[in-house]
Amino acid sequence: MRQVVLFIVLITGLVSGRSAxxxxxxxxxxxxxxAxxxxxxxxxxxxxKEHGFLPGLEFKANYKRGDWLVSLSGEIYGGNLTYDGQMQSGMAFSTNTRTRQFRMTTEVGRYISDAVLLLAGTEWDYWKRDILGQGATLGLKEEYxxxxFLAGVQTRVLQASWSDIYLTGLLVASSPEHLEVNFDNQLFDHVNFSTRSAIGARFALEVRPKAVPNVSVESDFEWMRIGRSDDAILSKGGSPVGTVVQPEHVRKAIGIKVKYRF
Structure with missing residues (x-):
């Protein structure tokens, strides 16, 4: 909930400053x-393997001065994903994961021509997984x-009478994810630990039709691989009972959105 509040504050603050x-x-x-x-x-x-469709909303503000561009943006996506996995015994286990993804991003760009924009920025990423229990198998909640850190380029790849088309490519370097795990019915004590640093990439193709200059359509793809974490102590009532680990995982997403400039 705190992420939604931050997102609302971001939007309110930016909109209120537009006249100035x-x-x-x-x-x-x-x-x-x-995703x-x-x-x-x-x-x-x-x-x-988790997979499914997540609807979402995004907001972005650009400030341009000369050849420089500063951007501030936020996004929130959420919904249910299908979870196909297995238990420690090796038996197959299928359920649903309620998930929410939230980001806040700041970018700085410099135009080196009217068609090419160099970009660099920072981003805070939040990811919540609520893996639902089934039958006698309890669920758990994870927050990452x-x-x-982002770096890349946006370039105009087509300039036609009907539309301009832009391609953006970004290299993404992530700090270790901080992970908090909570077990249903307090089966075990909650656990806090960190995953590995990670490298990823993003690409976006945006079509800006000239017939409706305030509207554009963008399709994007992102990929990131995060290495296996170190073992963390698993305890119950303060007494160690084993270890827990976050396996190596790959996050991918492909999306499409309609943007409106106001």
Whole structure:
């Protein structure tokens, strides 16, 4: 809930400042994202696959001065994913995962021509997984958050009478994800630990039709691989009973959204 409040504060603050800064441009977007998460063991055997569609909202503000551009954006996507995994015994286990993804991003760009924009930025990423229990098998809740660093370029790949088309490519470097795990019915004590640093990439293709200059359509793809974490102590009532680990996992998403400039 605190992430939603931050998102609302971001939007309110930016909109209220529009009259004072004529150079600001504001964008709202609605879209849908097909997200997957694949977890593998140390032998590269698949342990878990989550997949499904997540609807979401985005907001972005750009401030341009000369050749420089500063952007501030936020997004929230959420919904249910299908969870296909297995228990520690090796038996198959299928359920649903209620998930929510939230990001806040700040970027700085410099135009080196009217068609090419160099970009660099930072981002805070929050990811919540509520893996639902089934029958006698209890569920658990996981919350991840990390800082990311972005660098890349946006370039116009087509300039036609009917539309301009832009391609954006970003390299993403993530700090270790901080992970908090809570078990249903307090089966075990909650656990806090960190995953590994990670590298990923993002690509986006945006079509800006000239017949409706305030509207554009963007399709994007992102990928990130996060290495297996170190073992963390699992306890019950303060007494150690074993260890827990976050396996190596790959997060991927492909989405489409409609953006409106106001």
């Amino acid at each position: 800064y004529a150079q600001w441009e504001f964008y709202g977007a609605g879209g849908i994202r097909y 997957t998460t694949d977890e593998v063991d140390i032998n590269r055997k698949q342990l878990v 958050n990390s800082w990311r």
